Amino acid sequence: MSYDKDQKVINIGNCSIGGQPGENPLVVIGSVFYDKHDALLNEKTGEFDKKLVETELNEFISIVEDVGVQAIVDVVGGYPDALVKECEFVADIVDVPFLVDGLNDSCRIPAMVSLKEKGLLDRAILNSIDENTSDKNLEILNEIGVKNAVLLTFGSNTIFARQKMEILKNKLLPKAKKAGIVNYIVDTALLDITSIDINIETSKLIKRELGVPVGFAPANAIYGYKKLKKYGVSSKYGTIASIMTYSVSSGSDFVLFGPVKYAKSVVPSIALISGIKSYYRKRILKKNVSDKVSFQKIF
Amino acid sequence: MEDTNKFNSITEAIREGNSYDIVELIQSSLESGNDPYNIFNAMIKGLEECGKLFEDREFFLPDLMMAGEAFTTGMEVIEPHLADTSIETVGKVVLGTVIGDVHDIGKNLVGFLLKSAGFEVVDIGTDNDTEKFIQAVKEHQPDVLGLSALLTTTMLAMEDIIKAMNKEGLHEKTKVIIGGGPVSKRFAEQIGADAYASDAVEGVKKIKEMIGA
Numbered sequence: 001m002s003y004d005k006d007q008k009v010i011n012i013g014n015c016s017i018g019g020q021p022g023e024n025p026l027v028v029i030g031s032v033f034y035d036k037h038d039a040l041l042n043e044k045t046g047e048f049d050k051k052l053v054e055t056e057l058n059e060f061i062s063i064v065e066d067v068g069v070q071a072i073v074d075v076v077g078g079y080p081d082a083l084v085k086e087c088e089f090v091a092d093i094v095d096v097p098f099l100v101d102g103l104n105d106s107c108r109i110p111a112m113v114s115l116k117e118k119g120l121l122d123r124a125i126l127n128s129i130d131e132n133t134s135d136k137n138l139e140i141l142n143e144i145g146v147k148n149a150v151l152l153t154f155g156s157n158t159i160f161a162r163q164k165m166e167i168l169k170n171k172l173l174p175k176a177k178k179a180g181i182v183n184y185i186v187d188t189a190l191l192d193i194t195s196i197d198i199n200i201e202t203s204k205l206i207k208r209e210l211g212v213p214v215g216f217a218p219a220n221a222i223y224g225y226k227k228l229k230k231y232g233v234s235s236k237y238g239t240i241a242s243i244m245t246y247s248v249s250s251g252s253d254f255v256l257f258g259p260v261k262y263a264k265s266v267v268p269s270i271a272l273i274s275g276i277k278s279y280y281r282k283r284i285l286k287k288n289v290s291d292k293v294s295f296q297k298i299f
Numbered sequence: 300m301e302d303t304n305k306f307n308s309i310t311e312a313i314r315e316g317n318s319y320d321i322v323e324l325i326q327s328s329l330e331s332g333n334d335p336y337n338i339f340n341a342m343i344k345g346l347e348e349c350g351k352l353f354e355d356r357e358f359f360l361p362d363l364m365m366a367g368e369a370f371t372t373g374m375e376v377i378e379p380h381l382a383d384t385s386i387e388t389v390g391k392v393v394l395g396t397v398i399g400d401v402h403d404i405g406k407n408l409v410g411f412l413l414k415s416a417g418f419e420v421v422d423i424g425t426d427n428d429t430e431k432f433i434q435a436v437k438e439h440q441p442d443v444l445g446l447s448a449l450l451t452t453t454m455l456a457m458e459d460i461i462k463a464m465n466k467e468g469l470h471e472k473t474k475v476i477i478g479g480g481p482v483s484k485r486f487a488e489q490i491g492a493d494a495y496a497s498d499a500v501e502g503v504k505k506i507k508e509m510i511g512a
Contacts, residue, residue: 035451035481043451078450078451078452079452103450103451103452103453104399104400104401104450104452104453106399107452132401156403156404156407157364157367157368157407159361159364159365159368191360191361191364191404192359192360192361194359194360194361195359195360195361198361
């Protein structure tokens, strides 16, 4: 329930990610402008239904604040200009950090350059640096002063926890250093729903040996689960919530849960896990928790 | 007389993705005087069994990857011994991921499974522009070109590749199959691909069907 290794807390905007289990409220990350998002009208030009996005984001943040967890918005985009427009809009609506989730480096690196010009880098988190991020792109990130990034432990033949750890230590951390990234969180890269325990094992290994914030995106697999819709809507949301809570109860500091519109189905259950962990740390282990932890909100 | 126990162990090691023991198992089998071609067949059988278990939903993506890894490790040992052995191929396939996309897990799995099915596979890697695909088709004259993409933006390049193949008159001889997360049967029909597969095992089946293997 507590690691011997000192645990790093990454502060980005108003979000404190990581630390010992229960030290900080868990971080929920919801996505906008994903493929088939109702609000996305033209993914190339970044034309979208502003009212719908604003409504979804406001509801997301409202729930987060009510139940006492922390939030990041995952802004997905396939084209740099569109991605920048989307990020600007999100940054205007909410005051939480946001992932700059371009589908490849050709999209996200130019987007980071534009966000620098618009003065939005402090809350922007590059998603992501991986083993294929080129030296040229790392230099660009360094030049423009990007400090926040997700490190993705994804590789062609990378299956096991130990392999993901090797990629992190030998490739991603050096790349982060080259890019000047000081605030990094690690995405352990989900392969499929069946192998989620590999991500759990990886999370524990990274926390045990490196003490940095970890998480992953069950959202990348659960929405394709064959039996998700078989037993009706309540079963669907129960299944989604269960896999998200499984990931955080087993050691993740953050979780990408999918579309923000599912916040009401997912976030309260994650808040419960967050509160349970914080209570155990504070009242049973008699160790400190951050000021952001509020039992009154959660319970 | 050849040692079937050793062959069974090799098949099991590949099927179970045992990269640690496969080298010693193959070396031991060679030292026992077993025919390298039969050892190779035992490895192929392991991949086939893995593929069947995947179809039966006993094995999943990590299992295919582990088997592929064990197969690759084993091939480094056995391949030099196969140099003089002519292995009849049932067809030739060029595989590649499209431009802007560096995902290759699915493509690599298709490659392993095709080799196990007797295909000659030319893998041109990831992030390939249209010109690279056209050059590869002209050079290798495959029966099938397999295109892989995992992003909604990069999959659009598949249409450009097919158009270029039509323009160069290459599509008559070389059929095209596409695959990857965002790709669909409908998309395949829209862009003029000959086939679509939702996973590596289905991909191999479709390729076999396309060339009548």
